[in-house]
Amino acid sequence: MARADLKKEKHEATEARISTLNMPQGGTWASMARNEALSRLRGMGLPARRDEYWKYTRPDTLIQQDAPAAALFDSLEPAVFDSVDRLKIVFVDGVFDAAASDDLSLSGVEIDRLETAAAADIHWAKDVYGRLEARGQTPVARPLAALNSAYATDGILIRVTGKAAKPISLIYTHKSEASDAILHHVIKLEKGAELTVLENGPAASRFNKVMEVEVADGAKFHHIRAQGRDHERRAATHLFTRLGSESLFKSFTLTVNGALTRNEAVIEFSGDNAVAHIAGAAMGDGAFHHDDTVFITHDAVNCESRQVYKKVLRNGAVGVFQGKILVKEGAQKTDGYQISQALLLDDDSQFLAKPELEIYADDVACSHGSTTGAIDQDALYYLRSRGVTKKEATDLLVLSFMAEAVEEIEDESLREEIVTRLTGWLERRSG
């Protein structure tokens, strides 16, 4: 196919998708941000199968006009984070549910609903909304994120000036089998501020979510996300962050179930001596396609980035990892680490990895590794020789495999919540 034809095809697919969406009404700043995002989207077009960045994950169902139906899964176990003291913000099929949410007030934190803030002519979020997303469009286009900035119908805007007294918990409930949700959150941590954000729930049949996080000098941001429950849901999420000097960013995602999940993370170091750790643990059984795509740009001195991704796959599940560390000229003393590993529990599952380093500074320490393997037979024998059954021993070794990622969660009680999920998933699987 000629390049011009591909462009035309993309253009048509993009316009077809746009024609089903309504840009929400808003005040000056929001309208501007949305229209700018729309022109970005039109400039690049929605992803197509032939795009290099979508080589391992078919974008079809993420860009088609209507969301493919996704059955609701009735899990009997309580939702994750239930035992955690937190401020709850609930979205049902992508719509904020005030009745189910707590009061949006927390000391040291300003919380607004996007709809309300967008109606104002001016709002602090104008410096972040769509801005970090726009920065994240080069050198690789992320059209689904631009579509999100243009058409997001709801979301939450959080500005943190101090140390938040408790985590803010975004809960995404899925109630309609045909829901197609687009949410956009903005989080701005002012100098020295601290916040933990939790996310969980299937959200919708199809979910497009962007979270932009501006972390100012000396601020600390922790993010723990659990994508679980409904087996047929599809999601494309983007996390954009820019880090000031001496700041800390830590993000962990657990993914279980779901037909298709693509989690992109774009991290930019703009101030010296900052630290960013991003980790993921995914467990897939059967019709499960999980894609982690990470792009980290070091544009400051003496920063540390760490990517730890682990996937356990069985019964034909597919895992994808695309991770890049870009070290710009002058970003000396960069410490970049990246590991992506898959544990395949049978011969039907697949892991596709594309680790990349691109370095323009001469005094850096960067490493990456990627492995695909089966359960270690020596370890299995060792455990069994102590009386542990084969099933239980396998489960222990799966937890052992996941540990490096899970240990990225600093808070012990939150880490326990995640381990409980992992254990529960394993226990429900036979043999």
Added chain:
Amino acid sequence: MLDIKNLHVKLEEEDKVILKGVDLKIEPGSVHAIMGPNGSGKSTLSYVLSGRAGYEVTDGSVTLDDVDILDMEPEERAAAGLFLAFQYPVEIPGVGNMTFLRTAVNAQRKARGQDEMSAAEFLKVIREKAKTLQIDADMLKRPVNVGFSGGEKKRNEILQMAMLEPKMCILDETDSGLDVDAMKLVSEGVNALRDAGRSFLVITHYQRLLDHIKPDVVHIMSDGRLIKSGGPELALEVEQNGYADLKADAGAV
């Protein structure tokens, strides 16, 4: 207790015969030692007894208290009371030593139809046993064998043995990689477990371990067979003269 008859074993993947007719009967409460040069089949015997994959039994039988164990899974043999202290204990990152031990203890209790041990009870017992082996709280919390020194790994094996209370204990070159002090500590741990109902099979290259763990019977293994058996003095003989004379006596090459 343990009765091995005419045991022949070959590697599953290749045509290599390793055990060529081993006969060994261990009575309750007794300690047997097997010595022998490298490659004589000592470790293979321990693996075959504990059920490691990769070996094929072509002839013979093994019973534990008159029950055939060769068709059992490794975990079933463990529940039946067999324990192997590994020559090279495996490192398992991300699984706490204590979690592992509790899982093992309760898995065995469950297999035997007993109630699981409560967390409090388990903690009390393990603390007591760890103390005698000089295993501190930190070692109990750390991932299984990860970053443990040679001595720590072996002490950890003995702690597992003490917690699981097997009736038939096999020690595969437990002395390898140990300094004199560590060997003493490990031996004391083993000796503390000796009683009338528990038997030991101690596999070693060297006589020195048998100074600490005194055997009732010593066997010499060479080329897949036990070529000579005797009292503790046999170990001393080997220490002085090596294996060559014994092999010549037995007609082995």
